[in-house]
Structures are given as structure tokens and as C-alpha cells.
Amino acid sequence: MAEKKQTVPFSGTKEQEEKLMQVIAEHRDDPGATMPLLQKAQEIYGYLPREVLKKISDETMIPLEKLYGVATFYSQFSLNPKGKYRISVCLGTACYVKGSGDIYNALTEKLNISGGECTPDGKFSLDACRCVGACGLAPVMLVNDEVYGRLTVDDVDDILAKYE
Amino acid sequence: MANINLKINGLDVSAPEGSTVLEAARHAGIKIPTLCYLKEINEIGACRMCVVEVKGARNLVAACVYPITEGMEVFTNTPKLIESRKRTLQLLLSNHEKKCLSCVRSGKCELQELCTEYGVEDENYFAGEQQHFEPDTSAPHMVRDNNKCILCRRCVAVCEKVQGVAVIGPNNRGFATSIGCAFESDLADTSCVNCGQCIAACPVGALYEKDNTDDVLAAINDSEKHVVVQTAPAVRAALGEEFGYPMGTDVEGKMAAALRRIGFDKVFDTNFGADLTIMEEANEFIERVQNGGVLPMITSCSPGWVKYCEHYYPDQLSHLSSCKSPQQMFGAVTKTYYAEKMGIDPKNIVCVSVMPCTAKKFEINRDDQDAAGMPDVDISITTRELARLIRKCGIDFNILPDESFDDPLGESSGAGVIFGATGGVMEAALRTAVEKLTGEELQKLDFTEVRGTDGIKEATYTVGGKEVKVAVASGLNNARVIMDKIRAGEADYHFVEIMCCEGGCVNGGGQPQVHADVRNFTDVKALRAKALYNNDTAKTIRKSHENPSIKKLYEEYLGEPGSEKAHHLLHTSYVERTIN
Amino acid sequence: MITIEQLKEIKEKAQQTTSKRRVHVCGGTGCTSSGSPALIAKLEEEIKKNGLENEVEIVKTGCFGLCALGPIMIVHPENLFYSMVKEEDIPRIVEEHLKNGNPVKELLYDETTKADHILPLEETNFYKKQHRVALRNCGEISPEHIEHYIGKGGYEALAKVLTEMTPEEVIQTIYDSGLRGRGGAGFPTGLKWRFAAANDADQKYVCCNADEGDPGAFMDRSVLEGDPHVVLEAMAIAGYAIGATQGYIYVRAEYPIAVERLQIAIGQARELGLLGDNIFGTGFKFDIELRLGAGAFVCGEETALMTSIEGNRGEPRSRPPFPALKGLFQKPTILNNVETYANVPQIIMNGADWFASMGTEKSKGTKVFALGGKINNTGLVEVPMGTTLREVVEEIGGGVPNGKKFKAAQTGGPSGGCIPAEHLDIPIDFDNLTAIGSMMGSGGLIVMDEDTCMVDIAKFFLEFTVDESCGKCTPCRVGTRRMLEILTKITKGQATMDDLDKLEELCEHLHSNSLCALGQTAPNPVISTLKYFRDEYIAHIVDKKCPAGVCKDLLQYKIDEEKCKGCTLCARNCPVGAISGTVKEPHTIDPEKCIKCGACMEKCRFGAIYKE
Structure with a gap:
């Protein structure tokens, strides 16, 4: 079932909007600007709120639904804000055969959220990802840009505690 | 273009270069099933129903998008393919x-x-x-x-x-x-x-x-209510398809008979509303030309087009004619003139319209569409719903006699009936406007330049020594081309007709659905339009202003076109909307 | 604008400055993750402390390959290999080795110190059978300095084609070399270029597929991180060959280091006039733009990649028309992957015969593999085509760890298959791998041992395909889902032999009916595991057992009465109260209540709990 995409109340700043307008201006005559526009908009806002896509749509005349269709196609785009600490567990083959599935399950239990969600306090969000290329350290998880490798389930508590 | 020779199921086939396997097979009388394919609209090879075997190809290929090449060998009905299609369906x-x-x-x-x-x-x-x-x-x-x-x-x-x-x-x-x-x-x-x-x-x-047939039946079965029905021009050109008639059969007579048997108190015709629209619209056009009004004037009969204009060109709304659509004019007259004439309280009149259109369901609830202080039209059903209603009422459509519409709102001219095809409103308006501007009788009634199913048509006529430039567009992507020109100030048209659906109302969203495999190889728009133009040619009265019932309506009730009363009853206003 | 003479000057200067003692520290993703940035900082500090700033140059390089031993540091000119270096080791290395010239033996990679003399790196098992062509500069140069690349002969191939060769000669050279696409399908690169060159158009495009999406594959990332200029140079050569002036590199956003280095490289190349108008004064114009992927595996498919660059959902289009005729923005386009491009400049410089002398009859040159899974030497290896799988796994990879038995090697990612031990001696090339039901793919090579359940692995890959299916065509959108459902039933012991028949039917259906290669190859992991490990499927379905002990639903935890001392530790740790028994008496597990979490087994001090 297609989830109703609930976005938290939008609270963009003036600077963010100025940046967005600048990005739109830079790409005005760029064929196929949709992806770079969405990527940069997500960089600016952290996610893709409806208000931002609407702005892009109004400025570029790309239909809003088209932008939304693109945004929901690629897993990198998020319609919800991410947690302060973004946890992603690598479920690539190398990590999987070394037990990263168990790490992922342990995290969903401990944080009480499923993949793609954010804890109610906005602290942690959890995602599974495919191969971050650190196969030598498998199994691997990332908290923001920090890589934790050669993990066991028992390590999870300690890692989370670092961010509490 | 050169022809390509290939073999399909062992038969020698020759088809024009650039054809797909699907088209070449059709040339040879071989049907390949399709599901996602809509010619020139949706050519994505996604559903995989049309898979065929091509000798030398690694996998099965989608016939709808696979181009033919010289000497290729195609198989369309091997056991493997039949099995594949079945599995895809499952x-x-x-x-x-x-x-x-x-x-x-x-x-x-x-x-x-x-x-x-x-x-x-x-x-x-x-x-x-x-x-x-x-x-x-x-x-x-x-x-x-x-x-x-x-x-x-x-x-x-x-x-x-x-x-x-x-x-x-x-x-x-x-x-x-x-x-x-x-x-x-x-x-x-x-x-x-x-x-x-x-x-x-x-x-x-x-x-x-949304099906409103039960609402119609409820009104008919309510003894308090006087239920009148109006049918849009394009309905008669397509309703027959629901009952097995070939595409393009005009079933006006049987339709009137069916409506009567369903139990409507009066069986009227939207064509009357169309004639009335021409009276008002031609008058508005002449006024705009003579008094330096906003030009080009653009027709407003098509509620899909009107809403599109409100969303996408809110800055251009002054170009829209203030005339209500024929459906709404008809409703307005029904609940005022007709009600008075018949001595019926308009509250007890239920005005039902049968339309080739789904946007009409939206239009009846628009603001400023309530001449008698209540909605001009109460229920709008599509051609498909009418077919359903006919079946539900146990009417055997095919054995019905041909019957006529009731008076007075059932009388119409040939100009009214061609409203259902792209260019029809323009032609109907010209038939009246030219005579009004020149004061002379038209020698040639057919404005063939604005006929046909092209998405955009342009023509220039000399009327009383003055050039009148017109444009006709159908389908909103075509409308966009014209509107962008107008917005940019690059258009020197005087009068523009825009219909929301390609080909006009005959191809409306409320018409009987046409299977893709028919639609892909048949010019549906042209066949249905032909029925309307034949209907026009067969009429003795072919100009709106010569419709006796219309004349009488002005004499008895409205006065002149564009009069204050006419304005109150027959004109409307628009709102600016945003794109969402 | 730079001239060819100026290029030569830069090269000579670069070669001179690299004559000092150099310390190469790996700055690839693997080593960066295990702490190499901190090592570099510490090195700088210590070098300064010892006053060696003028003697020692630190070079942050790309990947050396042996990721399992990261972070890695190599000291030149001796070519000595420090593995798993820690920050606290640095002062010793600097003082003893860099200052006093005495290598710190106990910190060197242990294989190099086993003999009485220190082995040079290229003689270790991991490296001795490798032959580095695509990875030639990885680990050898700083990817962030264009002079380093030029010092290694970089951009000479571009100069050569622009001044000495016709476009047709370039294409013929590539064609004669036998280079085939390294992205997976192995289409002859020269032929692809020739098709695109033959189509006239006002604009053509050269695209680079750097959307390496196979889970467990990181060959392209390593090239981009270690030697980004080679890709730029090759794309410019391709542009000259087919008559294109614009290139696009579509790179995964998940590779931030690669993206950054590409950006730096493009900037440097533009600054020197190696990209842009009138390159080397020949009138040839070529520029490159980066486009970031956004997390869709299907965008590795060529038409999907182009659709994505155009700003749409990355859904594949039907072919024909092929991209060589109608590609990006409906213009003739060629698309090659990173590794393919990485071979091009050397083919130009060394000639088609040189390249064709490596490899097998139909697969020339080398291939880079990302070795991973249950193997000792996880990392990146480049071997000549025709090397056997056994050489790669057992010799280079050092075999399976912990004394476990090798079970299968998976190549080709979700499009490939599992190769059992019986085929370990097959020489690796495109056609051999396809013949045994797998495929080369982009080069991921995951080793599995006896603890791996092959049904579970097939299910894992199907989960991946289900996640990554674009949803456009029916067989892939619905079919992969149905396959996954059946596989899930099998791993839960709920499937019947009819389900297995249906699974095989779906395999065939998806293979022949899907729109693009993603759907067509999605059944491969199932087909190949069914081919070689059918008995495991049967065991799950008929006996309701998972021989590898992986599928939880088919396991039972039991207590060995002989070994159990009745200490109650297990019962106290069971989260669901499934274990009962009296103190000092053997305990029992209630299989109805047991959730198979394994907590009891971990806690038992007597090894009395086992699963079967």
C-alpha cells in the first residue's frame, strides 16, 4: 500500500529559500536538471518537503507530480526529516553473509522503529543500505559519517550509548 | 517511404519502413494482443502482453515498440508465447x-x-x-x-x-x-x-x-418532480457503440425514444442550448471587435478547458467568453423561461444532462451557474451512464423506433449539432457572426478550413472587407501552444475555439470506452465527427439564428442577445486557480 | 591551454619530485573507514618532529587492494607494507624506519616477514598473481594531484590520438584489442564506439557508468578514488573517436570520496586545458559533467541511466533503438563503465596487440574483482582473464577463514549465480562464467562457506531485486515479488514441491519476458543455486531442515542431557521462558515457546545447547 506521505510541519528559513532559488537559477537552462535540483534541495533542507517541491515546480514548470514521482523512485530522497543521528546498516552481500542482518534487527528492536523511520524524539533514524564499500570491515554500520566495522550484536548498545 | 520485407509466422509480409512488428503484423491480418500500448501516446513496452519471438533475438521482444528490419523472421503465436502471455496475465x-x-x-x-x-x-x-x-x-x-x-x-x-x-x-x-x-x-x-x-x-x-444513474431514477420516480433531459450533440454520435452499432452511427432518434421510455417528462436537446450559445457568443464577439474589447475571444463551452485556463493561465481569463456552456444555458432557460411558460415551480424541475463529458459533473456545481437561484442543471450523466440506464430500465435499444425531441427546447439547427466536433463551435459562430456583420446571407455555409481532427487549425476569413483570423485547438497540449502565443503577445487571432479533448466532445471523457486495439488503428474522432456533420447537412435549418424556437425565446423572454436579462441568465464568471 | 611540450615538462618535473622517500597511505573508502586520515595527521606531526619534512613525502593514494588489512601504509623506495597500522605505531615507524632506515619488522604485513629476509610486496601471495592494468596507478599516485597522473604518462594517450590518429584508427585499435565492456555484459567496446561513430547527429554523448550497484562490488569506486584522471582521459578519447563533445559521469552519491576526487580531477583537467575547448591546440573540444545517482540499482542499466540523467524516474526503455542511435536526450550515445575506460589509455599507448596478448581467446586483458565474504584476504584484485577461480580464492584470497569448507563463489551480484567447488578450476572469462550459469558481472566475488544456506542466499538476492525493481514491466514488478514469496515459504518450511515448480516457471518467465536485463537476470541466483544445490532446496521443502543451520524457522534448539549440569543459567536468560527444569537436573526447551534467538546457547558454559 502506498503510504500517505506525512511530512512534519514545514519550517524553512529565509536563507534556505535563498539558497534554493540560487540553485534553481543555476540550473534553469540545464536539460534534465531534475535530479541535481532535488539533490541540492535535499542538501539544503535535509529532506524534500512538499513546499520545496512546489517551489521547484512553480519555478521550473516541471509538474509537481513528476517531481514527486522522481523523489519516490530513488531511495536517496527522503520525504521525511532524518534523525539527528542517521544510522545505516550495510546489507550488502559481504556484510550480510557476516551477519549484518542481525545487527539491523537488533537496532530496530532497540530503537523501536523500522527502516526509513525516525525515533519520535528526532534523535535516531534507521536505514538499511547496500554496500558502502567497506567490505573489508564487514559487517558495517554508519552513524552519520562515522563507520563502525567488524561488528557483533553486542556492540550495538555501546555504539548507541555514545550518542545518548 | 521504402517497404521492408519480413516473415511473420512464415508468411511473407511487406510493411513501410519504420513500422513496428505490431503494425506489420496488422498489415498481414495478424493480431498481437496489447495492453499498455496506445499508439503515439504510450509506447513503452511495459506490460509484455505483446511479446513475440524474433529469430536471432536473445529474449522475447515487445511487438508494440520493436522496429521491423529487412529479412527478419517473427513468430507471434508459438506455444511458448501463448504460455508467456498467460503467465503475464496471471x-x-x-x-x-x-x-x-x-x-x-x-x-x-x-x-x-x-x-x-x-x-x-x-x-x-x-x-x-x-x-x-x-x-x-x-x-x-x-x-x-x-x-x-x-x-x-x-x-x-x-x-x-x-x-x-x-x-x-x-x-x-x-x-x-x-x-x-x-x-x-x-x-x-x-x-x-x-x-x-x-x-x-x-x-x-x-x-x-461517479455514477449518477440512481439519482436520475430517483428523480423520475418522484411524482413531485418534473424531470427534463437534454442530450449533448456528441452523445448521439457514440451511444450506438454501446449497443453494437458501428462507430459513427447517428442514433439520435433511438436515443430520444429511449429517454422517453426511461420516463423523462420532456426529452430536449442541448443543441438548443448550443444555438443559444451562438446567439450570445457571436454577439459578444461582434461587440468585442467593435468596441475594442479583449481579443482574441476564446470559447468557453468546454468546462475542462475553462478549468485548465483558470489553473494554468489565470492571467488570461479576460480572453474567455463570458457565455455559459450550452448545458448551462439550457438549464438556465429551463428553470426560468420554460418554468414560467409551463407554470411549474422551478424548484420542482430536475434538469438532467447527458454529456460526452465528465467535466460537466464539475461544471454543474460551479459558482455563478444558477439563473433561477438554484443550480441550472441538477444531474449530469455521461454517455456511458446513459447506456447503463437504458439497460437498467430494460429497454432493448436496437428495436426502438426513431423518435423526435419535444418542443420547445428540442428544436435545433445544424450549427448546434456540430458543436460536438472540434471546429464546430467556430463554424457555427461564423455562420451567425458573418451574417450579422455583413447583413447579407451566407452563400457557403461550410467553413471546411476549421474542420478535421488536426490538433491546431488556423484560418483567415474576409468578412465585410475586414480580415478575421481564427484558430481552433483541441486537446490541452495544443491549447497550451495557442495560449503561450497569446500570453506572449505573439498571436493576432480574433477568435479562438478551444476544446479540452482532442477532436472535441465526440472524443470526450464520458464517451463509450474504445478498446485500445480499435483505438490504435481507427480514427475514432473522425468517424464520430462525420455523424455530426452528416446530421448538419441533413437539416433544413443550419444557422443558429434561424432556429424558430430560439427566435421565439428572444421575442418572448430575453429581448436581444446580450441584453441585461440574457446576461443575467446566460453569462458567467471565472476564478483564478493555482497549479497543484 | 596546455601544449604537448608543456605536458612533457610537467611529466619530467613530476618524476623528479617523486625521487625522495615516499610514504603511501591508502585513502580509499575501506582504509579511510578504519582510520587512515588520523594516521596521515599523525605522520605529518611525527615527520615534522623528526625534521624529515624535506626527505619524506606523504602521498594519500587510492586503494592498494588488501582492504582486510587496512589501514595500509607503504614505504618507498623499499616497497614495504605496514598493515593494520595504529596511530600509536606511527612514532616508531617514523623514527626507526623513516629516520634511521630500519623497518619495524613486527608492524609489517606478517607474510612479508616470515622468511629470513623481508619479502617485497609483489612477491606475497596476494599480489604475485595479480597483474595491474586498470588499477595501475591505484596506490601509486595521489589522485588529487594531476601532476602525479601526468608523471605516470597520463594524458599522453589523449595527445597521441588527437595528433597522430584518426577517429577510425582509435576505434580500430580498441576493436583489435578485444576489450569488452567490464560492466557485466561484455559487449565489445570497439564495436559500440563504431556504431555510435557511424550515426550522424548535431550532438553525441559519451557517458561513464559509475553507478556501481552490485552489493559487494567496489572495483569502480577504487579506480575513481585512486586514479580519477584515467577515466577523464579515456572519455575524451572516446569523444574524439565517436565525434562527441560532451561527457557525463553518472556516479553513485554513496561514494562521497570518489565524487570529491572526480570533482577535483575535472577542475584540474579544465584548468590545464585537458578538458574544454581546443585541447592541445587541435581544435578538439570536450567537457565532462558529473551527475549523481540517487540510490537506484536499475540505473546501472544503460537506458535507465540515461533516463535518469534526463531527469526522470530511472526506468529502462525498450531497445532498439540502441543508445548508439538514440541514447541520452535522443542523441547517439556510448556508455562504458569505469573499469572499461581505465584500460583505454594504455591500449592506445601500448597498442592493441599488447592488450590482446593478455587473457583468453575471447576475453582479453585483465579483470578486477572485489573479493569479499568468507575469505581471508578481503580486497581488490586484478588478474589476467583466464586465471582460475581457485587461484583467486585460495591463493590470492588466502582461502576460507576459520578452517571452514568452501561452498560457493558468487559472481555477477544479483544478476549472477553461485559457482560450486566443482567448478573452481574453470578459467575466468565472460563466456565460461555464463556457461556455468553465472556471469562476470561487474566483478563482485563473494565467497561462501559451509555455514551459508544457499536458499537463504537466493532469497537474499531476490530481496535485493524486489527492492530495486523499477516496477515498469509486469514480469519483474510482480514476478520477483512472487519468487521472493515462494523462497520465503521454502526457508520457513511451508513450501511444497508444487511451489518449487512454480518458482522454476517464474525463473523462466522472467528470464525471457522482462523488459530489461535487471528482470531478465533476476532469476539467476535462484537458477544457479537450484542447479548446484537442489538438494538443499529439497531438504527445506521435504525434510523441513536447513542443512547449513541458517533458516531459523527450521531450527530447533536442544539441550544435550549428558552435558547439561542444570545450572539454570539458560532458563534465566531465555526471554520467553521456554526453558524449564529443576536445579542440577538436565533442562529442556519447549519448541512451541522457543523463538530461536540463540541467547541460551551463547550463555551455556558447558556447550550443552545445540541446534539442528
Whole structure:
């Protein structure tokens, strides 16, 4: 079932909007600007709120639904804000055969959220990802840009505690 | 263009260069099943129903998009292919709500027919998890039920490529893909123009108009109510298809007979409203020309077009004629002039319209469409709903006699009937405007330059020594071309006709659905339009201002075209909307 | 604008400055993750402390390959290999080795110190059978300095084609070399270029597929991180060959280091006039733009990649028309992957015969593999085509760890298959791998041992495909889902032999009916595991057992009465109260209540709990 995409109340700043307008201006005559526009908009806002896509749509005349269709196609785009600490567990083959599935399950239990969600306090969000290329350290998880490798389930508590 | 020689199922076939396997096979009288394919609109090779074997190719290929080459050998009906198509159908069925008996498309469903053709004996063969959706009933004209959607994307392609609206599209990906609006919002909250072309394109029962036939029957069975019905010009050109008549058969007489048997108190004709529209619109045009009003003036008969203009060109609304559409003018006259004449309290009149159009369901609830202080039209049903109503009432359409419309609102001119085809309003208006401007009788009534199914037509006429430049567009993507020119100040037209649907109302979103395999190889628009032009030619009165009932209406009630009363009853206003 | 003479000057200067003692520290993703940035900082500090700033140059390089031993540091000119270096080791290395010239033996990679003399790196098992062509500069140069690349002969191939060769000669050279696409399908690169060159158009495009999406594959990332200029140079050569002036590199956003280095490289190349108008004064114009992927595996498919660059959902299009005729923005386009491009400049410089002398009859040159899974030497290896799988796994990879038995090697990612031990001696090339039901793919090579359940692995890959299916065509959208459902049933012991028949039917259906290669090859992991490990499927279905002991639903935890001392530790740790028994008596597990979490087994001090 297609989830109703609930976005938290939008609270963009003036600077963010100025940046967005600048990005739109830079790409005005760029064929196929949709992806770079969405990527940069997500960089600016952290996610893709409806208000931002609407702005892009109004400025570029790309239909809003088209932008939304693109945004929901690629897993990198998020319609919800991410947690302060973004946890992603690598479920690539190398990590999987070394037990990263168990790490992922342990995290969903401990944080009480499923993949793609954010804890109610906005602290942690959890995602599974495919191969971050650190196969030598498998199994691997990332908290923001920090890589934790050669993990066991028992390590999870300690890692989370670092961010509490 | 050069011809290419190939073999299909061992037969020598020759087809023009650039043809697809599907087209070449058709040349040879071989049918290849399709589902997602809509010629020139949706050529994506996605459903995989049309797979064929090509000698030397690694995998099966989609005939709908695979170009032919010299010497190629194609097989279209091997056991492997028949098995493949059956499995594809079973995969589709495994994620399809199979409530066929209660489905509006039952018996006319393309998926159902393919299942019969390919002998799908076990519909649950690949049973597994199904997606579940809440149907979107928010829009006034239609329901989107994704539980039945098979993701062929024909609706999406029509919305985007033909109408340029693109309020629906594929969201998410993989098994979770679904057709919907941005942020899964309700269709009613988007800039959907209610044209219903998505319904016309849907092969299954995922998209359908809101059915108001029960409301009609309830009104008829209410002894307090005086129920009158009006039928749009284009309905008579297509209703027959629902009952097995060849495309392009004019069933005006049987339709009138059927409506009478359903139990309407009066069987009238929207063509009368069309003639009235011409009186007002021609007058408005002349006034704008003579008094330096905003030009070009653009027609406002098509509610899909009007809503599109409000969303996408809110800065250009002054170009729109203030005339109500024929449906609404008809309703306004019914509840004022007709009510007075018959001595019926307009509150007790139920005005039903039969339209080739789903946007009319939206139009009847627009503001400023209430001449008698109540909605001009109460219920609007589509041609498809009328066919359903006829069946529901146990009427055998095919054995009905030809009957006429009732007086006084059933009388119409040939100008009124061609409203249903693109260019028809323009031609009808010219027939009246030219005579009014020159004061002389027209020698040649046929303005053939504005006829035909081209998306954009332009012509220049010399009227009383003055040049009149006109343009006609149908389909909103074509409208956009004209409107961009107007917005940029690059258009020097005086008068523009715009219809929301390609080909005009004959191809409206409320017309009988045409199977893709017919639609892909038949000019539906032209065939239906021909019925209307024949109807016009057969009439003795072919100019709106010569319609005796119209003359009488002005004499007895309205005075002159453009009079204060006419303005009050027959003209309306527009609102600025945003794009969503 | 730079001239060819100026290029030569830069090269000579670069070669001179690299004559000092150099310390190469790996700055690839693997080593960066295990702490190499901190090592570099510490090195700088210590070098300064010891006053060696003028003697020692630190070079942050790309990947050396032996990721399992990261972070890695190599000291030149001796070519000595410090593995798993820690920050606290640095002062010793600097003082003893860099200052006093005495290598710190106990910190060197242990294989190099086993003999009585220190082995040079290229003689270790991991490196001795490798032959580095595509990875030639990885680990050898700083990817962030264009002079380093030029110092290694970089951009000479571009100069050569622009001044000495016709476009047709370039294409013929590539064609004669036998280079085949390294992205997976192995289409002859020269032929692809020739098709695109033959189509006239006002604009053509050269695209680079750097959307390496196979889980467990990181060959392309390593090239981009270690030697980004080679890709730029090759694309410019391709542009000259087919008549294109614009290139696009579509790179995964998940590779931030690669993206950054590409950006730096493009900037440097533009600054020197190696990209842009009138390159080397020949009038040839070529520029490159980066486009970031956004997390869709299907965008590795060529038409999907182009659709994505155009700003749409990355859904594949039907072919024909092929991209050589109608590609990006409907213009003639060629698309090659990173590794393919990485071979091009050397083919130009060394000639087609040189390249064709490596490899097998139909697969020339080398292939880079990302070795991973249950193997000792996880990392990146480049071997000549025709090397056997056994050489790669057992010799280079050092075999399976912990004394476990090799079970299968998986190549080709979700499009490939599992190769059992019986085929370990097959020489690796495109056609051999396809013949045994797998495929070359882009080069991921995951080793599995006896603890791996092959049904579970097939299910894992199907989960991936289900996630990554674009949803456009029916067989892939619905079919992969149904396959996954059946596989799930099998791993839960709920499937019947009829389900297995249906699974095989779906395999065939998806293979021949899907729109693009993603759907067509999605059944491969199932087909190949069914081919070689059918008995495991049967065991799950008929005996309701998972021989590898992986599928939880088919396991039972039991207590060995002989070994159990009745200490109650297990019962106290069971989260669901499934274990009962009296103190000092053997305990029992209630299989109805047991959730198979394994907590009891971990806690038992007597090894009395086992699963079967």
C-alpha cells in the first residue's frame, strides 16, 4: 500500500529559500536538471518537503507530480526529516553473509522503529543500505559519517550509548 | 517511404519502413494482443502482453515498440508465447482486485477479455501479497481505484502527453509502484481539469466516472418532480457503440425514444442550448471587435478547458467568453423561461444532462451557474451512464423506433449539432457572426478550413472587407501552444475555439470506452465527427439564428442577445486557480 | 591551454619530485573507514618532529587492494607494507624506519616477514598473481594531484590520438584489442564506439557508468578514488573517436570520496586545458559533467541511466533503438563503465596487440574483482582473464577463514549465480562464467562457506531485486515479488514441491519476458543455486531442515542431557521462558515457546545447547 506521505510541519528559513532559488537559477537552462535540483534541495533542507517541491515546480514548470514521482523512485530522497543521528546498516552481500542482518534487527528492536523511520524524539533514524564499500570491515554500520566495522550484536548498545 | 520485407509466422509480409512488428503484423491480418500500448501516446513496452519471438533475438521482444528490419523472421503465436502471455496475465491478476461481477467494466474489460482469449483457467495461480488502497473518491467526476490498477500507465500518458496536465503519475517503485498524485494527495486537490481522458484510456475498472444513474431514477420516480433531459450533440454520435452499432452511427432518434421510455417528462436537446450559445457568443464577439474589447475571444463551452485556463493561465481569463456552456444555458432557460411558460415551480424541475463529458459533473456545481437561484442543471450523466440506464430500465435499444425531441427546447439547427466536433463551435459562430456583420446571407455555409481532427487549425476569413483570423485547438497540449502565443503577445487571432479533448466532445471523457486495439488503428474522432456533420447537412435549418424556437425565446423572454436579462441568465464568471 | 611540450615538462618535473622517500597511505573508502586520515595527521606531526619534512613525502593514494588489512601504509623506495597500522605505531615507524632506515619488522604485513629476509610486496601471495592494468596507478599516485597522473604518462594517450590518429584508427585499435565492456555484459567496446561513430547527429554523448550497484562490488569506486584522471582521459578519447563533445559521469552519491576526487580531477583537467575547448591546440573540444545517482540499482542499466540523467524516474526503455542511435536526450550515445575506460589509455599507448596478448581467446586483458565474504584476504584484485577461480580464492584470497569448507563463489551480484567447488578450476572469462550459469558481472566475488544456506542466499538476492525493481514491466514488478514469496515459504518450511515448480516457471518467465536485463537476470541466483544445490532446496521443502543451520524457522534448539549440569543459567536468560527444569537436573526447551534467538546457547558454559 502506498503510504500517505506525512511530512512534519514545514519550517524553512529565509536563507534556505535563498539558497534554493540560487540553485534553481543555476540550473534553469540545464536539460534534465531534475535530479541535481532535488539533490541540492535535499542538501539544503535535509529532506524534500512538499513546499520545496512546489517551489521547484512553480519555478521550473516541471509538474509537481513528476517531481514527486522522481523523489519516490530513488531511495536517496527522503520525504521525511532524518534523525539527528542517521544510522545505516550495510546489507550488502559481504556484510550480510557476516551477519549484518542481525545487527539491523537488533537496532530496530532497540530503537523501536523500522527502516526509513525516525525515533519520535528526532534523535535516531534507521536505514538499511547496500554496500558502502567497506567490505573489508564487514559487517558495517554508519552513524552519520562515522563507520563502525567488524561488528557483533553486542556492540550495538555501546555504539548507541555514545550518542545518548 | 521504402517497404521492408519480413516473415511473420512464415508468411511473407511487406510493411513501410519504420513500422513496428505490431503494425506489420496488422498489415498481414495478424493480431498481437496489447495492453499498455496506445499508439503515439504510450509506447513503452511495459506490460509484455505483446511479446513475440524474433529469430536471432536473445529474449522475447515487445511487438508494440520493436522496429521491423529487412529479412527478419517473427513468430507471434508459438506455444511458448501463448504460455508467456498467460503467465503475464496471471501475474497481473495476482495483484488485481478480482471483483469482476460487480465491476463497472465487466464485459468490456480488456484484461478480462485477454484472460478469456488466453484461457486463464486459474486466476489465483500466482496468488501472493496484494496491495490495498483506499479508492480516491474526492473528485466530483470520478473514482480512482488503485486496487484494480494494472499499472499500464495509459492514464498517465494521456494526462501528461495529450492534456499536459500531469497530475497523476507513477509513484514509488517496484512492487510498491502506484499511480497517484503528488504526495498522495486527493485528486480533487490537484489541478485536474476533470476531462476524464484517463477513464477513456483505462483498460480495466480502475478509473470510472461517479455514477449518477440512481439519482436520475430517483428523480423520475418522484411524482413531485418534473424531470427534463437534454442530450449533448456528441452523445448521439457514440451511444450506438454501446449497443453494437458501428462507430459513427447517428442514433439520435433511438436515443430520444429511449429517454422517453426511461420516463423523462420532456426529452430536449442541448443543441438548443448550443444555438443559444451562438446567439450570445457571436454577439459578444461582434461587440468585442467593435468596441475594442479583449481579443482574441476564446470559447468557453468546454468546462475542462475553462478549468485548465483558470489553473494554468489565470492571467488570461479576460480572453474567455463570458457565455455559459450550452448545458448551462439550457438549464438556465429551463428553470426560468420554460418554468414560467409551463407554470411549474422551478424548484420542482430536475434538469438532467447527458454529456460526452465528465467535466460537466464539475461544471454543474460551479459558482455563478444558477439563473433561477438554484443550480441550472441538477444531474449530469455521461454517455456511458446513459447506456447503463437504458439497460437498467430494460429497454432493448436496437428495436426502438426513431423518435423526435419535444418542443420547445428540442428544436435545433445544424450549427448546434456540430458543436460536438472540434471546429464546430467556430463554424457555427461564423455562420451567425458573418451574417450579422455583413447583413447579407451566407452563400457557403461550410467553413471546411476549421474542420478535421488536426490538433491546431488556423484560418483567415474576409468578412465585410475586414480580415478575421481564427484558430481552433483541441486537446490541452495544443491549447497550451495557442495560449503561450497569446500570453506572449505573439498571436493576432480574433477568435479562438478551444476544446479540452482532442477532436472535441465526440472524443470526450464520458464517451463509450474504445478498446485500445480499435483505438490504435481507427480514427475514432473522425468517424464520430462525420455523424455530426452528416446530421448538419441533413437539416433544413443550419444557422443558429434561424432556429424558430430560439427566435421565439428572444421575442418572448430575453429581448436581444446580450441584453441585461440574457446576461443575467446566460453569462458567467471565472476564478483564478493555482497549479497543484 | 596546455601544449604537448608543456605536458612533457610537467611529466619530467613530476618524476623528479617523486625521487625522495615516499610514504603511501591508502585513502580509499575501506582504509579511510578504519582510520587512515588520523594516521596521515599523525605522520605529518611525527615527520615534522623528526625534521624529515624535506626527505619524506606523504602521498594519500587510492586503494592498494588488501582492504582486510587496512589501514595500509607503504614505504618507498623499499616497497614495504605496514598493515593494520595504529596511530600509536606511527612514532616508531617514523623514527626507526623513516629516520634511521630500519623497518619495524613486527608492524609489517606478517607474510612479508616470515622468511629470513623481508619479502617485497609483489612477491606475497596476494599480489604475485595479480597483474595491474586498470588499477595501475591505484596506490601509486595521489589522485588529487594531476601532476602525479601526468608523471605516470597520463594524458599522453589523449595527445597521441588527437595528433597522430584518426577517429577510425582509435576505434580500430580498441576493436583489435578485444576489450569488452567490464560492466557485466561484455559487449565489445570497439564495436559500440563504431556504431555510435557511424550515426550522424548535431550532438553525441559519451557517458561513464559509475553507478556501481552490485552489493559487494567496489572495483569502480577504487579506480575513481585512486586514479580519477584515467577515466577523464579515456572519455575524451572516446569523444574524439565517436565525434562527441560532451561527457557525463553518472556516479553513485554513496561514494562521497570518489565524487570529491572526480570533482577535483575535472577542475584540474579544465584548468590545464585537458578538458574544454581546443585541447592541445587541435581544435578538439570536450567537457565532462558529473551527475549523481540517487540510490537506484536499475540505473546501472544503460537506458535507465540515461533516463535518469534526463531527469526522470530511472526506468529502462525498450531497445532498439540502441543508445548508439538514440541514447541520452535522443542523441547517439556510448556508455562504458569505469573499469572499461581505465584500460583505454594504455591500449592506445601500448597498442592493441599488447592488450590482446593478455587473457583468453575471447576475453582479453585483465579483470578486477572485489573479493569479499568468507575469505581471508578481503580486497581488490586484478588478474589476467583466464586465471582460475581457485587461484583467486585460495591463493590470492588466502582461502576460507576459520578452517571452514568452501561452498560457493558468487559472481555477477544479483544478476549472477553461485559457482560450486566443482567448478573452481574453470578459467575466468565472460563466456565460461555464463556457461556455468553465472556471469562476470561487474566483478563482485563473494565467497561462501559451509555455514551459508544457499536458499537463504537466493532469497537474499531476490530481496535485493524486489527492492530495486523499477516496477515498469509486469514480469519483474510482480514476478520477483512472487519468487521472493515462494523462497520465503521454502526457508520457513511451508513450501511444497508444487511451489518449487512454480518458482522454476517464474525463473523462466522472467528470464525471457522482462523488459530489461535487471528482470531478465533476476532469476539467476535462484537458477544457479537450484542447479548446484537442489538438494538443499529439497531438504527445506521435504525434510523441513536447513542443512547449513541458517533458516531459523527450521531450527530447533536442544539441550544435550549428558552435558547439561542444570545450572539454570539458560532458563534465566531465555526471554520467553521456554526453558524449564529443576536445579542440577538436565533442562529442556519447549519448541512451541522457543523463538530461536540463540541467547541460551551463547550463555551455556558447558556447550550443552545445540541446534539442528
